[in-house]
Amino acid sequence: MTSVTTNTPARRRFLKSRALRRFVSHPLALIGLLMVLVLTIACFLGPYFLPYDELFIDLRARFAPPGTGAHIFGTDPLGRDIAARLFHAGQISMAVGFAVMIIATAIGSVVGVISGYYGGKVSAVLMRIVDAFLSFPSVFLLLALAAFLQPGPVMIALIISATSWMEVARIVEAEVKSLRNQDFVQAAHMLGLSNRWIMFRELLPNAIGPIIVAATLTVARAILLEAYISFLGYGIQPPLPSWGNMLNGAQQYLASAPWLAIVPGVAITIAVTGFNFIGDGLRDAFDSRTQGH
Amino acid sequence: MLRYILSRLGQSLVLLLIVSFIGFAVLTLAPGGPLSQFALSPGMTQEQIEKIAAQMGLDRPVAVQYFDWLRHLVVGDWGTSYRDGQSVLHVIGSHLFATLLLMGSATVISVSLGSTIGIFSALRRRSGFDYTMTVLAMIALSIPTFWFGLIAIYVFSLNLGWLPAGNMYTVGDGSVLDYLRHLIMPAAVLALVDVAIWSRYMRTSTLNVINQDFVRTARAKGLTRRRVVLKHIVGNSLVPMITLAGLQLPMVLGGALVTETVFTWPGMGRLFLDSLGYSDYPVVMGLLMASAILVLIGNLAADLIVALIDPRIRLD
Numbered sequence: 001m002t003s004v005t006t007n008t009p010a011r012r013r014f015l016k017s018r019a020l021r022r023f024v025s026h027p028l029a030l031i032g033l034l035m036v037l038v039l040t041i042a043c044f045l046g047p048y049f050l051p052y053d054e055l056f057i058d059l060r061a062r063f064a065p066p067g068t069g070a071h072i073f074g075t076d077p078l079g080r081d082i083a084a085r086l087f088h089a090g091q092i093s094m095a096v097g098f099a100v101m102i103i104a105t106a107i108g109s110v111v112g113v114i115s116g117y118y119g120g121k122v123s124a125v126l127m128r129i130v131d132a133f134l135s136f137p138s139v140f141l142l143l144a145l146a147a148f149l150q151p152g153p154v155m156i157a158l159i160i161s162a163t164s165w166m167e168v169a170r171i172v173e174a175e176v177k178s179l180r181n182q183d184f185v186q187a188a189h190m191l192g193l194s195n196r197w198i199m200f201r202e203l204l205p206n207a208i209g210p211i212i213v214a215a216t217l218t219v220a221r222a223i224l225l226e227a228y229i230s231f232l233g234y235g236i237q238p239p240l241p242s243w244g245n246m247l248n249g250a251q252q253y254l255a256s257a258p259w260l261a262i263v264p265g266v267a268i269t270i271a272v273t274g275f276n277f278i279g280d281g282l283r284d285a286f287d288s289r290t291q292g293h
Numbered sequence: 294m295l296r297y298i299l300s301r302l303g304q305s306l307v308l309l310l311i312v313s314f315i316g317f318a319v320l321t322l323a324p325g326g327p328l329s330q331f332a333l334s335p336g337m338t339q340e341q342i343e344k345i346a347a348q349m350g351l352d353r354p355v356a357v358q359y360f361d362w363l364r365h366l367v368v369g370d371w372g373t374s375y376r377d378g379q380s381v382l383h384v385i386g387s388h389l390f391a392t393l394l395l396m397g398s399a400t401v402i403s404v405s406l407g408s409t410i411g412i413f414s415a416l417r418r419r420s421g422f423d424y425t426m427t428v429l430a431m432i433a434l435s436i437p438t439f440w441f442g443l444i445a446i447y448v449f450s451l452n453l454g455w456l457p458a459g460n461m462y463t464v465g466d467g468s469v470l471d472y473l474r475h476l477i478m479p480a481a482v483l484a485l486v487d488v489a490i491w492s493r494y495m496r497t498s499t500l501n502v503i504n505q506d507f508v509r510t511a512r513a514k515g516l517t518r519r520r521v522v523l524k525h526i527v528g529n530s531l532v533p534m535i536t537l538a539g540l541q542l543p544m545v546l547g548g549a550l551v552t553e554t555v556f557t558w559p560g561m562g563r564l565f566l567d568s569l570g571y572s573d574y575p576v577v578m579g580l581l582m583a584s585a586i587l588v589l590i591g592n593l594a595a596d597l598i599v600a601l602i603d604p605r606i607r608l609d
Binding site (some may be wrong): 028083093099128129131132133134135136137138139140141142143145147148224227228231232234247249251254260261265267269272273276277280 | 307308311312315316320321427431432435436437438439440443444446447451485521533543544547550551554565566569570572579580581584585588589592
């Protein structure tokens with residue numbers, strides 16, 4: 001048993017590996033990590049330092065520009081403090097992003113490993129479904145689902161996951177297909193290990209690098225998609241704030257209160273850029289081929 | 294060649310069938326359904342709703358509805374809009390031009406600008422220019438398109454007053470110049486993401502070509518650097534880009550939808566949102582199918598063009 005595991009060619013202990021060393025020497029990845037960390041800390045600790053609650057309505061202080069009194073980012077059309085809403089919204093938007101990452105990666109891994117392991121007709125059917133999902137803009141399906149289902153944070157995460165799992169499925173399928181005839185898989189068969197064990201314990205871990213990269217980029221994508229559907233009013237519903245629904249209605253006040261649009265958009269851009277930088281750093285860390293470029 | 298085209302068309306039809314099934318299942322199984330909009334009318338009774346359902350054929354089993362819809366779809370009868378009773382194909386057709394105009398203009402911008410950046414990045418690999426462009430591309434990929442549109446409107450329409458904030462033309466004007474003035478901002482906003490993607494791909498593709506034997510041969514023959522770059526490197530590194538352009542199509546179409554909503558551009562994206570608002574199921578389904586058809590045609594066209602211009606690729 002032990003010998004089979006240690007013979008697995010690419011099962012890396014990546015916490016001690018060269019990959020981690022390459023990641024921490026990647027300047028963009030570190031900047032990305034810093035951006036995400038600062039934003040996360042601000043969103044979770046920030047509310048304790050603000051004098052206002054995110055739901056506190058002060059109609060006398062409507063449309064206060066940033067820097068008015070204690071309103072560092074100003075107030076919205078109901079006189080609610082934008083900073084308080086922004087931090088609270090960040091918790092929700094990032095939670096949705098992470099939930100999508102977990103769900104979409106799980107779906108994609110299962111579909112990919114089954115398709116790659118069994119091959120043949122199973123693979124043909126599953127990969128055609130993947131192709132079908134990829135052959136029209138996911139925004140269309142996403143909006144249709146969000147418009148017709150009851151939107152709550154959990155439902156939004158599920159809907160975005162339903163349109164975000166295909167890339168992981170493709171990556172895992174390709175990796176598993178290339179490995180399924182290798183010696184260590186034959187050995188596992190001869191040891192009498194079950195198909196499920198071989199798929200998830202022997203084969204899937206080999207794709208861990210590309211999966212982690214795709215998962216990181218999925219967080220970025222999910223935050224963008226949530227922002228867009230909430231901006232259109234089909235996503236997270238007020239009074240629960242999200243970065244997207246804070247932008248809902250900002251367009252009509254663009255001339256008189258531009259900070260309504262600017263502040264949440266900058267937060268989204270920082271979060272998404274951070275995750276994209278991290279994903280890029282991880283890609284370089286795991287993929288030795290990009291060394292030369 | 295003909296056999297290849299036929300087999301690709303066959304595959305595309307299978308994909309369309311799956312798309313139609315996914316779309317229909319999603320819309321039919323979602324709570325509410327087409328009847329919910331009638332239920333909101335004042336004084337509506339349960340009997341009247343059932344009568345409407347019977348008239349529209351919505352009281353039949355879902356499978357029957359699906360195959361009935363599919364049968365009509367194949368012969369070009371995509372149903373009628375719940376909103377104004379027009380045929381779905383006509384409604385989509387009248388919004389197609391605006392979307393294609395927007396996508397086409399954005400593609401022209403992103404291909405020319407993105408390829409140029411990508412080639413220069415590859416030729417000056419690891420230079421300050423290369424690093425700057427890498428970082429800028431990743432930031433561009435991270436900015437929400439719709440928000441960038443809002444900021445562009447704020448700067449160029451509201452503050453500077455240079456460009457109109459929305460729509461495709463001014464009522465009563467409609468000259469080419471007027472169209473152009475309305476087109477610039479949404480096309481540039483839509484192109485931003487694509488310039489980033491395109492420059493990354495072009496950089497990789499150029500790097501692959503630079504290391505090939507025929508480039509070394511061309512240099513060894515004593516050709517000028519300019520001639521090697523323009524004739525041997527650029528031409529060959531553009532070929533894989535055509536395939537990628539096809540694969541990129543769903544993203545551009547999705548981006549066009551997003552851009553249209555901010556700039557009130559009268560295209561398919563705007564139509565999709567309006568139809569969602571009215572629970573106009575036939576149009577929503579029609580748009581899902583139309584976008585899938587557009588994407589599949591685009592992919593097929595890209596593969597055929599690559600085969601035509603690159604003699605190394607044989608289609609069998």
